[in-house]
Amino acid sequence: MKLYFAPGACSLSPHIALREAGLPFTLEQVDLATGRTATGADYGAINPKGYVPALALDDGAVLTEGAAIVQYIADLAADSGLAPKPATLQRARLQEMLNYIASEVHKAFSPLFRPATSADGHSEARAIIAQRLGHIEKTLADGRAYLLGEHYSVADIYLFVVVNWAKAKDIPLAPWPRLQALLERVGRREAVRQAMQAEGLAAMDPRFTEIVDTLGLYFDGLYDSNAGQLGRVFHEQAVYACASEGGLTHLTMEAYLPMVANRASPASRGEARRDRILSIEFAGPVTALARVECAIGEKRFTDLLSFVWLDGQWRIIAKVFHFDIAASS
Numbered sequence: 550m551k552l553y554f555a556p557g558a559c560s561l562s563p564h565i566a567l568r569e570a571g572l573p574f575t576l577e578q579v580d581l582a583t584g585r586t587a588t589g590a591d592y593g594a595i596n597p598k599g600y601v602p603a604l605a606l607d608d609g610a611v612l613t614e615g616a617a618i619v620q621y622i623a624d625l626a627a628d629s630g631l632a633p634k635p636a637t638l639q640r641a642r643l644q645e646m647l648n649y650i651a652s653e654v655h656k657a658f659s660p661l662f663r664p665a666t667s668a669d670g671h672s673e674a675r676a677i678i679a680q681r682l683g684h685i686e687k688t689l690a691d692g693r694a695y696l697l698g699e700h701y702s703v704a705d706i707y708l709f710v711v712v713n714w715a716k717a718k719d720i721p722l723a724p725w726p727r728l729q730a731l732l733e734r735v736g737r738r739e740a741v742r743q744a745m746q747a748e749g750l751a752a753m754d755p756r757f758t759e760i761v762d763t764l765g766l767y768f769d770g771l772y773d774s775n776a777g778q779l780g781r782v783f784h785e786q787a788v789y790a791c792a793s794e795g796g797l798t799h800l801t802m803e804a805y806l807p808m809v810a811n812r813a814s815p816a817s818r819g820e821a822r823r824d825r826i827l828s829i830e831f832a833g834p835v836t837a838l839a840r841v842e843c844a845i846g847e848k849r850f851t852d853l854l855s856f857v858w859l860d861g862q863w864r865i866i867a868k869v870f871h872f873d874i875a876a877s878s
C-alpha cells in the first residue's frame with residue numbers, strides 16, 4: 550500500500566493509523582500547490598479529487614476520504630482494536646465521530662488556511678471551531694479516556710491531527726482541558742511520534758497529561774478527604790494560602806493534611822462533584838500553573854495551583870485559593 554500525503558495535513562491521520570496497525574506501507578509526498586508527487590507523477594491522475602489523503606492498494610485500487618481510509622486500515626488489522634467490530638452500535642458511534650470530525654471540525658479549520666479568507670471569515674471560523682471543540686469537551690465530561698470510551702480508536706487519531714492545527718493558528722486549547730489531555734495522551738504514542746517525525750513535524754508536549762492526571766488525584770483526594778493521597782500530590786513544603794475571609798489563612802502541610810483527614814468527606818455526604826480544570830499554563834519545563842474549580846459543602850473554590858517537576862513527578866508547591874458560599878436554592 551502507498552499513502553499519498555502532505556506533511557501535517559489530514560493525511561497524517563491514515564499515516565498514524567498505518568503505523569498503529571503495523572501494516573506495511575510506503576509514503577509518497579504530494580505537493581498540493583503543483584499537483585505533483587515527489588516522484589514527479591501527476592497526482593490528479595492518481596486522485597482526481599486533487600487533495601490528500603489517497604491510499605493506493607496493492608491491486609491498483611485507490612481509496613480516498615480520510616474517514617473511509619482509516620476504517621479500512623483498522624479493519625485490515627482487526628486485532629489492533631483501532632475500530633469496533635463492523636455492524637455494531639459502537640462501530641456506528643465511530644462513524645458518527647469520524648463524520649463529526651470530518652465535516653464539523655476539520656472543515657471548520659479550512660478557512661484559516663485559505664489566503665483569501667477575510668478577517669471576519671477568520672473570526673467566524675474561530676467561533677465555529679470553539680463551538681465544535683466545546684462539544685467534544687462535553688463528550689469527554691464523563692471522564693472517558695478516549696472519544697469512544699476507554700478504547701483508543703482511529704477517531705482519536707483523526708481528532709489529534711485536526712486539532713493539532715490549533716497550535717499553528719494560535720488557538721489556545723486551555724478552555725478544553727479534557728480535550729487537551731486526550732490529545733496529549735495520543736501525542737505520546739510511539740506510532741504518533743514516529744509518523745510526525747517522518748513528516749518532519751514537532752511532537753506534542755506530554756506535560757499537559759501529566760498535570761491533568763495529577764489534578765485528577767488532587768480532586769479525588771479532596772472529594773474523599775484522603776489526606777494520604779493529597780500528601781503525595783502536594784510537595785511536603787507546599788504553601789496553602791487564602792485571603793477570602795479578610796485576614797490571611799496560611800498553613801503548612803503538617804497543619805493542612807490532618808485538617809483534611811479529620812473532616813467529613815464530600816463523598817460521604819453524597820455531594821455532587823463540581824471539580825473542573827479551567828486552564829494549565831507552563832512557565833518552563835519544570836514549572837506550571839493550573840486554575841481549577843471544586844466544591845466542598847456550600848463552599849465554591851477557585852484554586853491557583855503552582856506545580857513544580859521534581860524527582861520525576863509534578864507536585865503542587867503552592868495552593869492559593871478563593872472561595873465563595875453558594876447561594877442556597
Ligand SMILES: N[C@@H](CCC(=O)N[C@@H](CS)C(=O)NCC(=O)O)C(=O)O
Nearest residue numbers: 558559581599600601602614615651
Ligand atoms: N474530504 C476529504 C478532505 C481532505 C482535505 O481537506 N485535504 C486537504 C489537506 S487536510 C487538502 O489536500 N487540501 C488541498 C486541496 O484541497 O487542494 C477527506 O476527508 O479526506
